[in-house]
Amino acid sequence: MSDNPADVLIVEDSASLRKIYTEYLKSESIVVDSAASLKDAREKLAERAYPLILLDIKLPDGDGFEILKELTEADSQTLIIVMTAHGSIGKAVDAMRLGAYDFLEKPFDSRRLKSTAKAALAQAANSTERAPLESDQKIKQFHSFVGASDAMQDVYELIKRAAPSKASVFITGESGTGKELCAEALHRQSVRSDGPFIALNCAAIPKDLMESEIFGHLKGSFTGATANREGAACMANGGTLFLDEIGEMSFDLQTKLLRFIQTGIVQKVGSNKDEVVDVRFVCATNREPLEEVRAGRFREDLYYRLHVIPIAMPALRDRDDDIMLIAKNFLKRFSREEAKKYDGFSPTAESIFRQYSWPGNVRELQNVVRNIVVLNQGGIIDVKQLPPPLDSFSAQVAPATKAAPKTRRRRSKANSGLLATTLADVRPMAEIEKLFIENAIALCDGNVPKAAALLELSPSTIYRKKIAWDAENAVKAKA
Amino acid sequence: MPSVVESLDKQFVRSIGSVLDLAVMERLLEDTSVEFLPSLIEVFETESAQRVENIQANLAESDMSKLSVEAHSLKGTSATFGAESLRSLSERIEKSAKAGDTATVEELVPEIPARLSAVLSALNEFAAKLES
Numbered sequence: 001m002s003d004n005p006a007d008v009l010i011v012e013d014s015a016s017l018r019k020i021y022t023e024y025l026k027s028e029s030i031v032v033d034s035a036a037s038l039k040d041a042r043e044k045l046a047e048r049a050y051p052l053i054l055l056d057i058k059l060p061d062g063d064g065f066e067i068l069k070e071l072t073e074a075d076s077q078t079l080i081i082v083m084t085a086h087g088s089i090g091k092a093v094d095a096m097r098l099g100a101y102d103f104l105e106k107p108f109d110s111r112r113l114k115s116t117a118k119a120a121l122a123q124a125a126n127s128t129e130r131a132p133l134e135s136d137q138k139i140k141q142f143h144s145f146v147g148a149s150d151a152m153q154d155v156y157e158l159i160k161r162a163a164p165s166k167a168s169v170f171i172t173g174e175s176g177t178g179k180e181l182c183a184e185a186l187h188r189q190s191v192r193s194d195g196p197f198i199a200l201n202c203a204a205i206p207k208d209l210m211e212s213e214i215f216g217h218l219k220g221s222f223t224g225a226t227a228n229r230e231g232a233a234c235m236a237n238g239g240t241l242f243l244d245e246i247g248e249m250s251f252d253l254q255t256k257l258l259r260f261i262q263t264g265i266v267q268k269v270g271s272n273k274d275e276v277v278d279v280r281f282v283c284a285t286n287r288e289p290l291e292e293v294r295a296g297r298f299r300e301d302l303y304y305r306l307h308v309i310p311i312a313m314p315a316l317r318d319r320d321d322d323i324m325l326i327a328k329n330f331l332k333r334f335s336r337e338e339a340k341k342y343d344g345f346s347p348t349a350e351s352i353f354r355q356y357s358w359p360g361n362v363r364e365l366q367n368v369v370r371n372i373v374v375l376n377q378g379g380i381i382d383v384k385q386l387p388p389p390l391d392s393f394s395a396q397v398a399p400a401t402k403a404a405p406k407t408r409r410r411r412s413k414a415n416s417g418l419l420a421t422t423l424a425d426v427r428p429m430a431e432i433e434k435l436f437i438e439n440a441i442a443l444c445d446g447n448v449p450k451a452a453a454l455l456e457l458s459p460s461t462i463y464r465k466k467i468a469w470d471a472e473n474a475v476k477a478k479a
Numbered sequence: 480m481p482s483v484v485e486s487l488d489k490q491f492v493r494s495i496g497s498v499l500d501l502a503v504m505e506r507l508l509e510d511t512s513v514e515f516l517p518s519l520i521e522v523f524e525t526e527s528a529q530r531v532e533n534i535q536a537n538l539a540e541s542d543m544s545k546l547s548v549e550a551h552s553l554k555g556t557s558a559t560f561g562a563e564s565l566r567s568l569s570e571r572i573e574k575s576a577k578a579g580d581t582a583t584v585e586e587l588v589p590e591i592p593a594r595l596s597a598v599l600s601a602l603n604e605f606a607a608k609l610e611s
Contacts, residue, residue, distance in 0.1 A: 014556045016523040023511045023519075058551050085555060107503075107558045110510035 006033035007121055009050040011041040011067065012083070013060050021054065024110040025117060038062045045071075051124035052117065053080045055100075057091055065098065072099040079120045083108075089304045096167040096308045105262065111276050115264055119166065119278045126191045143185035145178060146329045147322040151314035155182065162309045163189035168261070170306050171284040173313030176363030179284040180244060182311060186282055187240040195239030200232045203245035210253055212269045214243075215260070221270020233266045237277040246306070247285040247292055251299065258302045281306060316358040316365060323353055326362060330369040331381075338373050346382040351456075352390055434469060437462060487608055495601040503561025504605065513609050520602045523556065527599075531591055534572075538588050546584065547576035553591075562598040565591075 007030050012018045015036070022032045033050070035041035038061045041053075045067075053071075057064040064082065071078055082095040082103040092103035101120055104112060140148045142156045162169055163186050171179045180199060187197040205213050212222075216231030232241060243249075249257065260266060266275045283306050285292075292298035316323060327345065335342045345353065358364055371387045383391065440451040441462075448466075452459040492501060508516065530553050537546035554569035568590055575583040 014552050015526040016519060016556050017559060019519055019522050020507070020511070020559060023515055058548055060545075060548060085551065086558065106555050109506055 005048070006031040006050065008032050008052045008054060008117060009041065009044055010034040010054045011036075011038075011059065011064065012054070012056040013037060013058075014056075017056075021113060024113050027110070028114050028118060030117060030121070036060075038064070038066060041067055049076065050078055052120050053078055054083060054104075054117070055080050056083045057088075057095070058085070065095065068095060068098050068100060077124070079124050081116060081120060089301065093304060093308050096165065099165070100167075101164075102166045111274075112264055115276050115278050123164070123166075123191045140325065143188055144181045145185065146326050147319055148325060149314075149319040149322045151319050152322060155311060155313065158309070158311050159185050159189055162186060162311070164191065165309075166280050167308040168281040168283070168306045169309045169311060170289065171282065171311045171313060172289065173284075173286065174315050174359075174361055175286045176361030177313035177315060178362055179286075179313055180242065182313060183240070183242040183244075183282040183284065187242075187280075190240070190280070192239050192280060196236055197240050197242065198232045198236040199242040199244060201244040203248040207250050207253075210249065211256065214253070214257070215266050215268055217269035218271045221268075225270070228268075231266065231268065233260060233279060234275060234277055236279045238279075240280045240282055243281070243283040245285060246283040247287040247289070247298060251297070254299045254302050258299060258305060261302075261305050316361040323358070323365065324350060326365055327353055327369055330366055331373065334370050334373040335378075340373060340376075341378045342373065343378075343380045346380050348383050349381050349386060352383065352386065356390055434465070437465065491604075491608060495605060498562060498564065498597050498601040499605065500561030500563055503559075507560070508609075516606045516609065520599070520606055523560070523602070524599055527553065527556065527595055531595060534588055534591065538584060541581065543576040543579055543581065543584065547573050550576060557598065560598065560602065565594045565598050568594055 008025060010018055010021050010032055012021065012034065013036050018034045018036070022034065025032050033044060035044050038059050041055075041059075044050075053067070055064045055067060068080055068082070071080065079101040080095075080099070082092060082100045083106055084092045084095070084103055085106055089105070092100075092105065095103055101123070102116055104116060138148045138153060139156050140146065142152075142159070145152065145156070159182065169183075169186055171182050173179050183199065184197060187193060200213060202210065212225070212229060212231065214231050214233055216229050216234055217225050219225055219228050243257075261281060264276055264278065266277055267273065268275075289298060289303060289307065293300050293303050316326075324345070331342055331344070353365075360367070368387060368390065372381055372385050375387075376385050437451070437455065437457075440455050441448060444450040444454070448462050449459045452462050455462075495501070511519070530549055533549045534546055534553075537543075537549060550569045550573035554566055554573060557563075557565040557569060568587060572584055572587045572591075575587065
């Protein structure tokens with residue numbers, strides 16, 4: 001037992017590097033223990049837990065990843081900063097995926113080590129018990145997200161897992177899928193939530209002003225720079241920097257961004273003074289990032305730096321019933337804002353909402369609902385209140401959605417014998433379902449997919465039911 | 480504050496500049512202290528002597544896997560001092576050992592002691608100049 005418990009365990013086989021790192025941290029009053037091998041480290045870890053480990057990957061008796069895996073499996077609260085050789089970014093990415101908090105590429109200077117270690121120790125001090133992630137209940141709302149679909153449960157889970165780390169997150173997804181909401185959720189879920197969340201849209205800023213937007217500038221450094229300006233990187237110090245539409249960034253600036261990510265050092269335009277900032281990077285694009293790399297428009301090294309934890313936002317059409325959940329949520333919100341009273345969507349309107357492909361995703365749905373709320377008076381929203389292109393969409397899908405219910409209604413009136421008039425006539429639902437499905441298949445000359453389309457069921461559902469019915473019939477035939 | 484390196488005479492800077500990157504050394508001194516340097520050089524000297532011994536033993540046993548790890552460490556330490564020629568030699572040895580190219584390893588390993596002693600004497604000279 002030591003009298004002054006160390007904050008950091010340095011696992012590094014080189015004696016001179018251990019000495020240097022210890023000296024660097026000493027100036028911040030950070031107390032250090034050190035181990036020269038895996039065996040050494042395991043012995044130290046058996047004695048006590050450390051808030052932070054600085055872990056070299058290549059050790060004389062094995063791979064530093066082993067310690068990383070052991071601690072992750074033990075669900076340890078220890079944060080791990082992995083130290084990798086220059087040019088082995090792949091290893092660093094692997095380490096982050098295995099649960100490392102951050103990584104340092106050798107050789108690094110004292111500022112980089114100190115700021116990384118201090119940020120990690122602050123997080124370790126703040127960290128509360130991690131919320132249990134395994135829960136059978138589906139989450140319907142998560143930060144600003146609304147959605148209970150499986151696709152979104154995966155997104156929530158990823159955000160929760162990624163949030164405590166400092167690893168860069170790369171969000172992809174079509175426009176309107178909520179990439180900025182995802183970045184915000186990552187920030188709010190993290191221990192940096194008290195720090196700033198700074199979002200910068202690289203597509204919205206003229207290319208020649210971009211550098212000064214990110215890094216800031218000094219008065220007089222270029223025409224129009226009439227005062228000193230703080231850049232987004234410095235403003236995000238202690239928090240999260242979200243770079244949206246990063247695919248729009250010029251190649252030149254990508255190089256500067258890469259240097260900033262590697263060193264944590266910012267230089268304002270027109271200044272030669274270094275400022276060290278501690279920022280978590282989250283970026284997003286609606287392009288396919290690897291394709292951009294292959295086409296030579298995006299630096300590969302920057303891609304690997306940023307693409308540590310990828311989160312793909314699902315398109316709205318792939319989110320099952322989320323469409324109506326979100327639509328109703330917007331309807332409630334906008335009705336309140338507009339002081340109008342709406343009673344929901346008609347079944348036909350819902351059916352159109354469910355079948356429309358929503359190329360503009362949640363943003364388009366939001367606009368559609370706002371449009372409806374503003375332009376109408378209230379009540380139930382039906383087809384005629386839908387704005388284009390949804391109104392014409394209803395005509396296109398007429399056989400399946402609009403006309404079909406009408407003919408069905410007419411037919412059911414004609415065959416009113418199907419509807420029970422006495423209690424004795426009430427039939428089990430399964431029987432009626434079988435009757436209707438078999439009738440539809442017969443009308444379609446045995447064409448199951450066609451019948452399925454008219455019934456608005458998936459063909460596989462019908463095939464499954466048919467197998468069950470055939471089995472039942474076989475049993476009955478035997479009896 | 481005038482830089483440590485600027486205060487040294489030009490001829491000296493030229494003579495050790497071929498072995499050590501003085502910008503890296505200067506950064507190291509800024510991050511630690513002039514007093515720290517001698518003890519660091521001592522640790523480095525002991526460590527690298529051991530490493531060279533290990534590398535030679537690994538080579539004798541044809542254990543290329545262990546040899547590549549040792550060369551990797553030597554590469555990292557020499558990069559920290561800005562000892563570029565030693566760093567690049569270690570890197571070539573590490574890569575050849577990984578590739579199982581024993582012939583190249585055999586050819587390169589004997590070059591280490593001379594380069595290492597050049598680095599060590601440059602470091603010691605540098606430390607001595609700073610003290611004076």
